[in-house]
Amino acid sequence: MSALWSLACLAALLVLFAAGLRLRVYGAGWRRWALRLGVIGAALAATLAANVAVFRHDAHLDFTHEMAFTPSREASDIVRGLTEPVQLVYFFQKENAAGRGMATMLELLGRLNPRLAVELVDVDRNPARASALGVQLYNTAVIVTRSHRLQVLTTDDREIALGILRALRQRQPVVCFATGHGEYDIDNFEFHTHFEGSPSHNHDAEGMALVKMEQHGLGRLRRALEKLGLEPRKVELRPGRPLPQDCAALIDANPRTPHLPVEADLLRAYLMGGGSYMLLVEPDFVLDERLAQVIVEAGARIGSGIVVDPVDHYFTDEQMIAITRYANHPVTRSQALSFYPGARPVEPVPRDGVRAGALFASSPQSYVVHDRARYREEAAVAARRPYPLAVAAEGRLAADARPFRLIVFGDADFASNSFFPYLANADIVLAGVSWLLHEERRPSLKPPVEVLPTVTLTNAQVRWIFILTVILLPGAVALCGLGVWLWRRR
Numbered sequence: 406m407s408a409l410w411s412l413a414c415l416a417a418l419l420v421l422f423a424a425g426l427r428l429r430v431y432g433a434g435w436r437r438w439a440l441r442l443g444v445i446g447a448a449l450a451a452t453l454a455a456n457v458a459v460f461r462h463d464a465h466l467d468f469t470h471e472m473a474f475t476p477s478r479e480a481s482d483i484v485r486g487l488t489e490p491v492q493l494v495y496f497f498q499k500e501n502a503a504g505r506g507m508a509t510m511l512e513l514l515g516r517l518n519p520r521l522a523v524e525l526v527d528v529d530r531n532p533a534r535a536s537a538l539g540v541q542l543y544n545t546a547v548i549v550t551r552s553h554r555l556q557v558l559t560t561d562d563r564e565i566a567l568g569i570l571r572a573l574r575q576r577q578p579v580v581c582f583a584t585g586h587g588e589y590d591i592d593n594f595e596f597h598t599h600f601e602g603s604p605s606h607n608h609d610a611e612g613m614a615l616v617k618m619e620q621h622g623l624g625r626l627r628r629a630l631e632k633l634g635l636e637p638r639k640v641e642l643r644p645g646r647p648l649p650q651d652c653a654a655l656i657d658a659n660p661r662t663p664h665l666p667v668e669a670d671l672l673r674a675y676l677m678g679g680g681s682y683m684l685l686v687e688p689d690f691v692l693d694e695r696l697a698q699v700i701v702e703a704g705a706r707i708g709s710g711i712v713v714d715p716v717d718h719y720f721t722d723e724q725m726i727a728i729t730r731y732a733n734h735p736v737t738r739s740q741a742l743s744f745y746p747g748a749r750p751v752e753p754v755p756r757d758g759v760r761a762g763a764l765f766a767s768s769p770q771s772y773v774v775h776d777r778a779r780y781r782e783e784a785a786v787a788a789r790r791p792y793p794l795a796v797a798a799e800g801r802l803a804a805d806a807r808p809f810r811l812i813v814f815g816d817a818d819f820a821s822n823s824f825f826p827y828l829a830n831a832d833i834v835l836a837g838v839s840w841l842l843h844e845e846r847r848p849s850l851k852p853p854v855e856v857l858p859t860v861t862l863t864n865a866q867v868r869w870i871f872i873l874t875v876i877l878l879p880g881a882v883a884l885c886g887l888g889v890w891l892w893r894r895r
Contacts, residue, residue, distance in 0.1 A: 417455055476510045480566035487520040491569055492549040494524045496540045503560040504544050510562045511546075548572045564632075567852055571634035578842050580630055581640040581652040582623070587661030589821060591637055593622030623658055625825045626834060632852040633835070635842075642668045647675075654681040654841040659817035660690060669695040676703055679807030681841035685817035688749040688777075701754050704761030704798025705813040708750035712792045712815070713780050714771040719744040720867060724777065726794065728765045734797055735845035736812070736836045737764050743829040747777070748816035750792040759800035763793035764812075797840070812837050 467475040476484075495511050497504030508525045515523035528535050528543060538547045539556075546557045546565055550572045557568035582591050627637045640648060640655070644667040648655065655675065664672075676682060676699075684700070686692070688711040692700075700707060712726060719725040725746045731737035750773060753761035772787035774780040798811045818824055820834045839845055 417451070474506075474509070476514050476562050477566075480510075480514060480562040481517060483566040483569060484514045484517045484521050487518050487569075489551065489573070490520050490522065491572070492522045492524070493565070493569075494526060494534075494538060494547040494549075496526045496528045496535050496538075496543065496545045496547070498529060498543045499527050501543060507544065507560045507562070511565070514562065514565075563852075567632050570847075571632075574634045577634060577636050578653040578844075579636045579638055579649075579651050580838060580842075581638050581649065581655045582627075583642055583655060583657040583660070584639050585641045585643065586657075586664065587659075589623045589658040589817065591623045591627040591639065593624050593822070622822050623820065623825075625822050626820055626831075629825075629831065629835060629852045630838065635838075642671060644668060644671075647671060648680070650678075652680065654683065654838060656683045656685075656838075658683075658685045658820065659687055663691065663693040664696045666693070666695040669693065669699050672696070673699045673702070673802070676809040676811070677802050677806040679809055681810040681843075683812045683814075683837060683841060685814045685820060686749065687817050688747055688815070700811075700813060702759075702802060703809065703811045704754050704756070704759045704800065705796040705811065706752045706754050707813060707815065708752060708773070708792075710749060710773040710775045711777055711780070712748050712750055712767050712771055712794065713774055713784065713787075714767045716768040716770045717865075719746075722746075724780070726767050726771075728767075728794070731765045732763055734762065734764055736797055736833065736840050738836075740832055740836070741829040743833050744819065744824070744827075745794060745814075745816040746818045746824060748794045748814075750794065751796045751813050751815040752793055753796045753798065755798075758802075758804070759798055761796055761798035761800075764795040764797055766791040766793045797837075810841050810843075812841065 467473070493511065493515075495508060497508050499505065511523045511525065515521050526534050528540070535541075540547065542558055544558060544560050546559065546568060548555055548557065548565075548568045552575060553572040555568060555572055557564055559565065582588070584590075630637050638652075640652060642648075642664070644665060648671060652675075655672075672682065682703075686707060688709075692707060697707065711724060713723050714726050715723050717727045717729065719727045725744055726748050727742060727744045729742050731740055751763075753763050755761040769791050770789055771792055772784060772789050773792060774783040774787060776783065794815045796811075796813050799808060801808055814820075819830045825831050825834070836845075839847065
């Protein structure tokens with residue numbers, strides 16, 4: 406609407422200018438001069454009215470393809486959704502291009518919601534203001550709310566938006582990560598965690614015997630949770646020691662050794678008390694009977710084997726499932742392509758008092774095999790149907806129990822450092838954590854993760870690119886040449 410106002414005012418000014426060039430003043434004497442003064446006065450009044458309209462309906466137009474001079478959609482959504490006042494003071498250096506650009510972005514964000522008060526301070530011209538707020542570096546934002554004050558050192562508006570979300574939190578929920586069974590560690594390096602045993606490097610069946618890998622880690626997930634204002638913490642499942650009561654959610658990422666029956670009972674007691682539990686299991690993990698019973702009681706059944714999808718997969722690896730269609734659930738709302746490098750089926754098991762449903766599934770042409778290296782031999786007799794790969798459940802384990810929430814993924818690698826930042830993998834994990842914390846209605850934003858720029862394609866996209874570049878384009882050139890040759894022979 407503001408853009409329409411600006412264009413209408415500009416058109417009115419152009420029409421007024423054109424009319425002024427062609428307007429003839431008739432009469433003589435004082436009437437002629439009075440008419441001239443009237444025309445001048447009307448032009449000034451129209452110009453003043455147009456400027457007032459443009460000022461009151463200010464518009465920002467960005468004609469760059471990358472929208473380089475416009476705040477990100479995530480930051481804009483968070484600012485528009487503010488329900489309480491936030492003061493943002495940004496300290497920058499006028500000679501620094503990145504700082505000036507960030508200052509312009511913050512000015513534009515401040516126009517979106519009157520609850521966001523933006524103050525821009527040139528540190529070199531006003532060092533006293535920086536000293537009063539404890540700022541020592543350029544490009545520092547100080548975010549002040551009713552209960553918190555924090556500093557964010559950045560030139561990225563998404564980092565500013567994350568800082569606003571952290572400052573608005575009245576409490577800091579604790580997200581616990583289970584340890585004691587060889588789970589992924591959250592305190593490892595946040596970048597690639599593979600130990601290269603040979604020059605070959607892939608994740609499909611052919612690469613299993615060639616690539617030796619140390620344990621994947623969840624360092625990137627941990628850092629993303631910290632940027633969202635959450636507190637990651639390690640918790641060991643130990644018999645005789647109940648889970649801490651301040652664990653708002655428990656994540657068990659890729660356990661490698663079986664759980665004891667008493668440990669499964671600890672998890673059941675945690676769910677009975679209204680806990681939220683996320684389990685990520687790999688296809689080769691063998692669940693002990695008691696833990697499997699607890700998971701079934703909570704609404705999910707973990708199958709065996711590995712899902713192979715010849716239709717929807719990542720590049721040419723049929724065991725790396727690509728997902729583009731999701732069920733209607735807060736975890737999967739508005740999600741894009743995600744992929745799962747080796748997944749097992751997970752079936753929903755709803756019952757009285759427990760609502761359970763699959764979050765997404767493989768294509769109808771997929772099947773399950775038990776030997777990853779010889780999956781082509783098993784494909785001839787395997788049953789073909791969609792296989793759910795993740796389940797979300799909520800309800801009560803007993804009439805006198807508190808309501809729980811549960812998410813089970815048939816894959817754990819998609820959340821590890823190697824795959825977390827790509828496509829929608831991070832969005833799926835973080836949306837799952839938000840749902841477990843009962844924060845699905847809060848504004849969501851994926852913290853930016855430093856990765857090299859890549860082009861990611863599904864198998865269908867690779868196939869069409871091959872058809873276009875290898876068959877259609879050369880074929881069209883050959884047909885044109887044949888047509889020219891036949892035409893010249895006439």
